[in-house]
Amino acid sequence: MMxxxxxxIANPDDFYAELINSQRNLDEEQALRMNAxxxxxxxxxxxDRKVLTEAIACARAAGG
Amino acid sequence: xxxxxxxxxxxxRSKEQADGIVKRHPIVVIxxxxxxxxxxxxxxxxxxxxxxxxxxxxxxxxxxxxCYAKRPLEIxxxxxxxxxMVDRGVSxxxxxxxxxxxxxxxxxxxxxxxxxxxAMINLQQYHLEEILVAKCRANPLIDxxxxxxxxxxxxxxxxxxxxxxxxxxxxxMEAQWVIACDGANSDTRKMVGAEFTGQFFQxxxxxxxxxxxxxxxxxxxxxxxxxxxPGQSVLLHRQADNIWRIDFQLGWEADPDEEKQPxxxxxxxxxxxGDGAQFALEWVSIYQFACRRIDNFRQGxxxxxxxxAHQVSPFGARGANTGVQDIDNLAxxxxxxxxGEAPVALLDSYHEERAYAADDNILNSTRATDFITxxxxxxxxxxxxxxxxxxxxxxxxPLVNSGRLSVPTPYLTSALNTPDVDLAxxxxxxxxxxxxxxxxxxxxxxxxxxxxxxxxxxxxFGKATEKTVIEIGPLAARILRVGRDIEDSSGLLAAxxxxxxGTTYLFRPDQYVAxxxxxxxxxKIIEAMLRATGQDSAGQKELAA
Ligand SMILES: Cc1cc2nc3c(=O)[nH]c(=O)nc-3n(C[C@H](O)[C@H](O)[C@H](O)COP(=O)(O)OP(=O)(O)OC[C@H]3O[C@@H](n4cnc5c(N)ncnc54)[C@H](O)[C@@H]3O)c2cc1C
Numbered sequence: 001m002m003x004x005x006x007x008x009i010a011n012p013d014d015f016y017a018e019l020i021n022s023q024r025n026l027d028e029e030q031a032l033r034m035n036a037x038x039x040x041x042x043x044x045x046x047x048d049r050k051v052l053t054e055a056i057a058c059a060r061a062a063g064g
Numbered sequence: 065x066x067x068x069x070x071x072x073x074x075x076x077r078s079k080e081q082a083d084g085i086v087k088r089h090p091i092v093v094i095x096x097x098x099x100x101x102x103x104x105x106x107x108x109x110x111x112x113x114x115x116x117x118x119x120x121x122x123x124x125x126x127x128x129x130x131c132y133a134k135r136p137l138e139i140x141x142x143x144x145x146x147x148x149m150v151d152r153g154v155s156x157x158x159x160x161x162x163x164x165x166x167x168x169x170x171x172x173x174x175x176x177x178x179x180x181x182x183a184m185i186n187l188q189q190y191h192l193e194e195i196l197v198a199k200c201r202a203n204p205l206i207d208x209x210x211x212x213x214x215x216x217x218x219x220x221x222x223x224x225x226x227x228x229x230x231x232x233x234x235x236x237m238e239a240q241w242v243i244a245c246d247g248a249n250s251d252t253r254k255m256v257g258a259e260f261t262g263q264f265f266q267x268x269x270x271x272x273x274x275x276x277x278x279x280x281x282x283x284x285x286x287x288x289x290x291x292x293x294p295g296q297s298v299l300l301h302r303q304a305d306n307i308w309r310i311d312f313q314l315g316w317e318a319d320p321d322e323e324k325q326p327x328x329x330x331x332x333x334x335x336x337x338g339d340g341a342q343f344a345l346e347w348v349s350i351y352q353f354a355c356r357r358i359d360n361f362r363q364g365x366x367x368x369x370x371x372x373a374h375q376v377s378p379f380g381a382r383g384a385n386t387g388v389q390d391i392d393n394l395a396x397x398x399x400x401x402x403x404g405e406a407p408v409a410l411l412d413s414y415h416e417e418r419a420y421a422a423d424d425n426i427l428n429s430t431r432a433t434d435f436i437t438x439x440x441x442x443x444x445x446x447x448x449x450x451x452x453x454x455x456x457x458x459x460x461x462p463l464v465n466s467g468r469l470s471v472p473t474p475y476l477t478s479a480l481n482t483p484d485v486d487l488a489x490x491x492x493x494x495x496x497x498x499x500x501x502x503x504x505x506x507x508x509x510x511x512x513x514x515x516x517x518x519x520x521x522x523x524x525f526g527k528a529t530e531k532t533v534i535e536i537g538p539l540a541a542r543i544l545r546v547g548r549d550i551e552d553s554s555g556l557l558a559a560x561x562x563x564x565x566g567t568t569y570l571f572r573p574d575q576y577v578a579x580x581x582x583x584x585x586x587x588k589i590i591e592a593m594l595r596a597t598g599q600d601s602a603g604q605k606e607l608a609a
Contacts, residue, residue, distance in 0.1 A: 029445075032441075032442060032445050033445045033448065033449060035445075036442075036445040036446045036448070036449035037449040037452065037453060039446075039449075040446070040449055040450060040453060040460060040463070041453070044459040044460070
């Protein structure tokens with residue numbers, strides 16, 4: 001499998017709002033801690049090491 | 065503050081120093097720590113006389129190694145000293161990791177039963193060294209010389225010249241081969257000008273040995289950010305004689321001299337054990353840890369082993385454990401070279417195989433240290449996230465890293481291996497250390513590893529041969545036929561080796577798999593034996609002549 005970079009989320013505006021709203025009452029540290037948990041949860045769900053490596057590289061490169 | 069009485073081994077003036085005659089010895093070992101002592105025992109076990117020089121006259125001082133793993137115990141068993149170590153120490157296999165005051169992860173080191181030795185024992189390094197020293201003293205091939213400090217070493221083409229300082233002054237001796245086991249600050253390493261590079265970790269640890277009667281189980285307990293030591297980690301281990309090892313992470317800002325003072329240490333322990341706890345301090349030291357390795361384990365006639373060759377942070381108990389395996393790898397090769405049974409080039413495979421293992425250990429120790437001491441704020445958030453999630457979700461538990469405990473590194477890419485050709489089953493690939501299994505010999509129960517280790521051994525399942533030995537030039541391999549020489553009544557040996565009738569393994573003298581086949585073929589075994597002793601086709605002709 002390759003990292004899917006095509007749109008893959010139904011109702012993108014809903015998703016984005018949910019993500020942002022989930023951190024509404026958190027301070028910066030709490031939000032960063034939550035992000036860390038979220039990354040780990042999602043990474044485990046994906047599982048595929050090649051895809052994870054691609055995603056890490058893609059996120060690391062400025063502008064993707 | 066210690067209750068332990070350090071033995072004094074006593075200096076003796078050697079005959080060669082008294083006579084003023086320069087003697088050339090086949091093997092001189094520098095340093096009588098756990099690795100130098102093991103080196104002496106293994107060289108002697110392979111028939112070589114050894115001189116050991118140590119600048120001190122007692123065992124390791126203070127709080128150092130505690131945990132010894134199954135593979136070193138197997139090696140020490142081959143050398144006749146595992147039983148007293150296991151009897152003196154405490155065996156364990158369960159580790160628990162806590163985050164705050166909650167259990168977040170638990171592991172069991174040896175879920176497979178039917179192994180002779182426990183997954184781990186805990187024993188103070190001084191007790192371990194006492195057992196090794198006693199064994200060395202009882203061996204007529206070993207000459208232990210205390211209060212002998214190596215002060216210079218010069219190499220010639222086929223020997224090294226050593227200047228040694230004793231209470232009687234300085235004298236010169238020569239060695240065909242030197243095994244340098246003089247620890248992390250190795251003088252020998254500086255004398256040969258070798259590089260020793262790596263990484264220092266920006267953190268300090270208080271290592272306390274505490275005498276107490278406590279009802280903690282015999283398990284490894286590791287806390288991240290516990291209420292009694294907020295923001296840092298703590299490790300608890302049981303040792304022999306009701307002594308417990310407690311490691312407190314202190315952070316980089318801690319002042320090592322102040323933190324060592326009992327008035328600082330005692331409240332930390334009291335916070336952990338509760339106000340009513342009865343305990344006494346046995347030893348306290350402060351460490352900064354590092355992971356470093358020498359550029360080449362072989363520097364001409366000098367072979368480096370143990371901490372002199374590699375240093376690791378102790379999370380994973382990999383220091384002495386891997387040093388013992390250096391010796392296991394080196395001694396048979398050196399003995400064969402000295403007997404003229406293998407070319408000197410075989411010793412380059414010592415570097416190849418053990419540097420590969422050292423890199424694996426350093427990788428594991430560095431990863432554990434990075435987990436325990438996150439380098440940035442955000443990496444700390446990730447670390448804490450793993451610990452939080454691990455309390456509730458199985459997926460995060462394998463990510464928790466409080467030290468991956470020492471297991472042998474297989475030499476999967478070694479030039480000494482004969483790669484699998486035909487369909488091979490099971491995990492025992494060439495370059496892997498032999499798995500143990502219960503067997504019996506003439507109806508008497510024993511262990512498979514007891515049958516290996518004296519030179520090369522061929523183990524074959526079924527009735528493919530009537531022979532008992534295979535020889536080529538000076539090389540020989542004993543043949544053990546399962547069903548004739550040893551019985552596998554439980555079937556565990558066949559299961560662990562993926563064996564069916566005809567399956568044949570060639571084991572090296574260090575109990576590693578050199579090659580395996582689905583049938584017994586003498587020509588192939590000979591070829592594999594030559595390869596495992598570093599002989600090319602020119603070497604083969606030389607041997608045959
Ligand atoms: C806090 C702590 C915890 C540890 N826990 C573990 C553990 O649980 N398990 C584990 O496997 N390892 C552990 N280790 C590592 C272990 O202690 C070392 O790996 C081990 O001692 C290395 O043995 P060595 O023989 O190579 O060197 P050393 O033990 O350092 O011995 C070197 C010897 O050489 C002698 N010497 C030095 N210079 C000269 C000279 N010029 N001439 C003659 N002699 C000389 C010294 O006197 C000494 O006797 C731990 C270490 C520390 C600090």
